[in-house]
Amino acid sequence: ETGVTQTPRHLVMGMTNKKSLKCEQHLGHNAMYWYKQSAKKPLELMFVYSLEERVENNSVPSRFSPECPNSSHLFLHLHTLQPEDSALYLCASSQADRNLNTEAFFGQGTRLTVV
Amino acid sequence: GNSVTQMEGPVTLSEEAFLTINCTYTATGYPSLFWYVQYPGEGLQLLLKATKADDKGSNKGFEATYRKETTSFHLEKGSVQVSDSAVYFCALSDADTGRRALTFGSGTRLQVQP
Numbered sequence: 008e009t010g011v012t013q014t015p016r017h018l019v020m021g022m023t024n025k026k027s028l029k030c031e032q033h034l035g036h037n038a039m040y041w042y043k044q045s046a047k048k049p050l051e052l053m054f055v056y057s058l059e060e061r062v063e064n065n066s067v068p069s070r071f072s073p074e075c076p077n078s079s080h081l082f083l084h085l086h087t088l089q090p091e092d093s094a095l096y097l098c099a100s101s102q103a104d105r106n107l108n109t110e111a112f113f114g115q116g117t118r119l120t121v122v
Numbered sequence: 123g124n125s126v127t128q129m130e131g132p133v134t135l136s137e138e139a140f141l142t143i144n145c146t147y148t149a150t151g152y153p154s155l156f157w158y159v160q161y162p163g164e165g166l167q168l169l170l171k172a173t174k175a176d177d178k179g180s181n182k183g184f185e186a187t188y189r190k191e192t193t194s195f196h197l198e199k200g201s202v203q204v205s206d207s208a209v210y211f212c213a214l215s216d217a218d219t220g221r222r223a224l225t226f227g228s229g230t231r232l233q234v235q236p
Contacts, residue, residue, distance in 0.1 A: 013165075038222050049228040050211070057222055097165050103222035108154035108173065108215035111224050113165035 010034045013098050013114035020088065021122055028083040028117045030098030038103035039081040040111065041073060044095040056081060057103055088121045095119075124149045128212050128227035135202055135234050143197040143230045145186075145212035153214040155179075155188050155195040156224065160209045169197075169210070207234045 011032045020026050032039060041053040055063035056075040070092075072084040081098055095118050099111040129144040147155065154173045158166040170179030175190035184199045195212060212227040 011165075040223055050226045052223050055223050063223065099166075101222065101224075104217070108217045110154075110156055110168050110171055110215065113158075113167070115165045118163075 010112045011098060011100055011114040013096075013117050015117060016115065017118045017120075019120045019122060020085070022088060022090075024088075025084070025086040027085065028096055028098075028119075030081040030083075030114055032079055032081075032098075032100040032112070034100055034102075034112060036100040036102045036112075037078055038101050039075060039078075040099040040101075041081065041083055042097040042099065044097055044116070046094075050097075054083075085119075088119075090121050093119055093121045124153070124214060124216050124225045126212050126214055126225055126227035128210075128230050131209075131229075131231040133230060133232050135232070137204055137234055137236055138201045139234075141197070141199040141202045141206075141232065143210055143212075143232070145195045145197065145227060147193050147195065147212070147214050147225075149193075149214055149216050151216045153216040155186070156213045156215070157184070157186055157195070157197050158211040158213060158226075160211065160229070162208070166211060202232070202234045204234045204236055207232055 074082040101111040172188035
């Protein structure tokens, strides 16, 4: 059982569809993250959840809606996306305690194509 | 704020060549430093880390030393293989800023030819 699991691995959706990406971590961490990775662009941090509370939202369009029902699960709800939203979406988790620098563990990502 | 700067790629090497990928950082506190690797179609995997000055992280023949005086964390490998072809990301974690997420560099693509 891998530490961070993302489903689905691949998703093709139309611009009028609604879909959700799922992430589950089995590491007992207290923080989870969504990143967007587009071709030829740096890794973009989208959302940060700590103890199930959203603590960071980096100017992400409202067509992306995160949800963190508990410390092990993170969702990214998608609706009315644009073709430029096609990218690899990566979930990560970490143990984010005060004054403790720790690494993040990543899932394998969901390759999203918007048509 | 914190930032990480990596050398631009792609870096193209022949098998068994020596590899260096440069990474420098700016941080307000005392960060931990990381190298991640991303193989095609995959997520990022932690390659190695160092948590304080002069620490050397190592894994799978890769090494990087935390140099506080030059604010650098260069990745090196003595003899690369075709299977090392991937994108390499340098990153830092600085809990003193209260920011939980890592700060990543832009990534350096390595292509190793047989």
